[in-house]
Amino acid sequence: MDNLNFPLILVIATAVTGVIWLIDALAFAPKRVSGARGGEAREPLLVEYARSFFPVLFIVLFLRSFVFEPFRIPSGSMIPTLLVGDFILVSKYSYGLRLPVLNKKVLETGEPERGDVAVFRYPRDPSKDYIKRVIGLPGDTVTFQNKRLSINGELVEFSGGESYVYTAEDDTEVNAELFQSDLGAEPHDLLIDPARRFAMNKEWEVPEGHYFMVGDNRDHSNDSRYWGFVPEENLVGRATRIWMHWNGGVKWDRLGDKIR
Numbered sequence: 170m171d172n173l174n175f176p177l178i179l180v181i182a183t184a185v186t187g188v189i190w191l192i193d194a195l196a197f198a199p200k201r202v203s204g205a206r207g208g209e210a211r212e213p214l215l216v217e218y219a220r221s222f223f224p225v226l227f228i229v230l231f232l233r234s235f236v237f238e239p240f241r242i243p244s245g246s247m248i249p250t251l252l253v254g255d256f257i258l259v260s261k262y263s264y265g266l267r268l269p270v271l272n273k274k275v276l277e278t279g280e281p282e283r284g285d286v287a288v289f290r291y292p293r294d295p296s297k298d299y300i301k302r303v304i305g306l307p308g309d310t311v312t313f314q315n316k317r318l319s320i321n322g323e324l325v326e327f328s329g330g331e332s333y334v335y336t337a338e339d340d341t342e343v344n345a346e347l348f349q350s351d352l353g354a355e356p357h358d359l360l361i362d363p364a365r366r367f368a369m370n371k372e373w374e375v376p377e378g379h380y381f382m383v384g385d386n387r388d389h390s391n392d393s394r395y396w397g398f399v400p401e402e403n404l405v406g407r408a409t410r411i412w413m414h415w416n417g418g419v420k421w422d423r424l425g426d427k428i429r
Contacts, residue, residue: 174296176269179233183226189219234269235261238406240288240298246384246391247300248335249347249358250286251408254416255423257300259288263407272402281306281380281404283320284353286428288405289382293396300408301392304352305373305381312372313394316361316387318352326351333360337389345386357429362388369394380404 193216201210212220242255251257261267264287266276272290281287281303291297305311305320312319319325333347345360365388375381379398384390393399408428414420 176234179226179230180270183223183230186219186223186226189216190223193219230269233261235266237261237409239412240300240408242300245335245337245389246386247286247302248360248386248389249333250302250385250428251300251411252414252416252420252423253338254414254420255411256413256415257408257428258410258412259406260409261406264404274402281407282353284355284357286408287380287382288408289380289399290403290405292399292403295403298405299382301382301384301390302352302357303380304383304393305375307375307377307379309375309381310372311375311381313368314370316368318350318383327359343389345388355429357385359385359387360389365389373398 193212197216198210198212201212204210237258238261240257240259242251242253242257245253262278263285264281265274265278267274283303283306285303286300287303288298288300291299304318310321312322317324327348327350329348330346333345335343335345337343343362344364345362348359348361349356350359371394373381373393375398378401380401381393382399383392383394410428411423411426414423
């Protein structure tokens with residue numbers, strides 16, 4: 170996902186416009202008004218721009234930091250739940266309110282639940298945002314054996330197996346199998362690629378304060394099975410809805426879909 174440090178840019182722009190407007194209002198505006206001699210006191214262009222942009226920037230900063238943040242899906246690791254080109258909304262208040270840029274939690278509002286689709290900062294490079302499904306919670310034992318998932322010794326059931334064909338980012342055609350899993354509170358779809366015979370057989374103990382994340386495109390996802398656990402402080406929020414899709418064209422049937 171896009172690693173542009175937009176939050177820092179937004180915070181700086183909001184602070185600069187706010188400070189310019191405040192300093193002018195306290196120190197210079199009264200002198201301009203008193204010296205206008207009956208005419209209208211004209212604001213400097215810089216102050217006019219600051220006064221106009223500050224409320225807009227502040228509202229955007231507040232909404233983006235504490236309510237919802239938009240993201241675009243750049244890879245196929247969450248197919249079929251999320252497609253390349255999906256634009257999604259992420260609830261920033263689901264896992265606690267955090268200060269922008271500092272990412273310091275200031276208010277507890279909830280914790281991830283098994284089955285959530287979550288956005289987080291990649292542990293090996295926090296400048297990058299990743300999106301995966303929450304598989305393991307703190308204290309869980311997660312096991313993958315012959316492409317089957319078990320949690321705390323219990324095999325996670327899934328059904329289906331119908332054909333699902335999609336085009337990967339390198340324009341190759343992938344013939345996968347579509348299943349429905351009962352991992353969380355409601356079933357979700359996942360893909361298994363029968364052509365990928367390599368299966369990681371391994372068990373992990375999820376430490377306290379960490380989460381185990383896996384992509385729904387099980388055989389084509391770079392996730393916790395390869396690079397480890399996600400610390401709680403790296404969580405960004407829970408993906409809730411698709412608000413647009415654009416990848417060479419609009420897929421109107423995806424607009425407004427709830428992310429399950």
